[in-house]
Amino acid sequence: MPQSQPAPPASLDQDWSERRADARRNHERIIAAALEVFSERGLAATVPEVANRAGVGKATVYRSFATKADLIEAVADYQLRWMEQRVVQALAESDAYQALADFTGDVAERLAGDRVLADVVPTIFQARNRSIRAHLNGLVTAAREQGGIGPEVTVEDLQILFGGYIRQLVAMEIRDPAVWRRYSELVLKALST
Template structure:
């Protein structure tokens, strides 16, 4: 027979879950606004908790950054999968690049955190799906034969870095550069 649970155990677990959700939501918002410059006191204030609660939830800043990166990677993976599932590879790639640009314009952390923290397996899976989309667009004659996933990483990463440094957050300007990337890769 097992020992009875402490009467407050379920409440503590629920409270810990709520704090985790509040801290994560606050971290997503603060990192979106400020990028890697965000601090734990800012996150704690936004979440309405003390710094100690943030540290109990995420003992090190790398733990917090990993959680944010996983959130971003989930969005990215789902978005690439959706693009790959469209009937027209070029339209799927165009829509993906536009959505990616909108996300980058609205969320500094997407560009700053994601590439630095994802493990190789996560990157490879997303890259494989994107490579399949590129191959499909190449077969349809829409992209140049030598276009690669790395081309998209370099070109999008380049305009993302510059636009972030310039403080440009207007999604229309970001989408313009996404269009230029696609034009550069057209067959």
């Protein structure tokens, strides 16, 4: 079963505790709306759409986030934190292959309905996301050592294979979580011993 998306933190890395109560409430509504709108529409979503969903004017959004890029980055960072928490959880499991299968399946299901996450996952191995890559590498190594996946399989193999099906399913506008999970399972079967 996929991990549900927790409620966004009030700040997403900014300390809003000293702000007026109405400014804090607006900021929280903007974050919640941005998570929904960008998940639904991906990077094509607009600031006015986020403002409308949040029930505020676009100037209010720009007081919290100077540019659309800043808002996208906040949403993407939030999603990547979810992914990091999920891979850390997988690392704690005793059966590394099953943990890898559960992790990749959960990510696949989440990607099915989250366009921002689908846009950023293929690039999670860039420098700003070294922590996710390190945890995922540990999970792949453990699965390899336990014999669940082939001895030659690397984290780069996962990046290429998963990135490929992610991009294709997004391009085909397929949002059925079962289809996404199926491709995740097919990739892992291809890498299994």
